[in-house]
Amino acid sequence: MRAKINYFACIRSEAFGDEIVPCVDMSRGGLGFRSKFAHLIATELRVAVPISPEAPVANALFVSARVVNIAEIPGLERYRCGVAFLPRS
Numbered sequence: 001m002r003a004k005i006n007y008f009a010c011i012r013s014e015a016f017g018d019e020i021v022p023c024v025d026m027s028r029g030g031l032g033f034r035s036k037f038a039h040l041i042a043t044e045l046r047v048a049v050p051i052s053p054e055a056p057v058a059n060a061l062f063v064s065a066r067v068v069n070i071a072e073i074p075g076l077e078r079y080r081c082g083v084a085f086l087p088r089s
Contacts, residue, residue, distance in 0.1 A: 002027045009033055009049035010057050020053045030084040031065065038079050043067045045083060064088075 002025040009031065011019045016037045024032040031049060039045065045067065048060035065083035073080055 002030075002032070007050035008053055009047055010051045010060055010062075011035065011039075012046040012048075012062060013037075013039065013043065015039075015043070018057055020051065020057075023049060024080065030068070030082060032080065032082045034073065034076075034078045035081050036078055038072070039067045039070060039081055041067055041070065044086070047083065047085075 005023050005026050007023045009021055009023050011021050011033065019035060019037065021033040021035050024034060031047060045065050046062040047065045048057065048062045051057065051060055064086040066086055067081060068084045069082040071080045
């Protein structure tokens with residue numbers, strides 16, 4: 001079950017670096033967010049949530065996640081991304 005949230009997250013990827021994004025929803029297993037980048041399905045990311053856009057990212061706690069869905073948001077030049085959190089290795 002996903003809960004609607006009003007948080008920001010830092011998404012860290014090899015392709016795009018760090019991006020502060022607004023979150024849409026969250027569950028124990030994953031997170032939905034809006035991004036200006038089209039992350040590829042199955043791409044592994046690092047996610048820190050919640051985060052303040054004004055605070056330094058250096059102190060954030062990141063967890064691993066994998067992109068499981070993506071859809072373009074018409075008219076916004078943004079993408080709705082869904083990630084599943086990965087188990088700790």
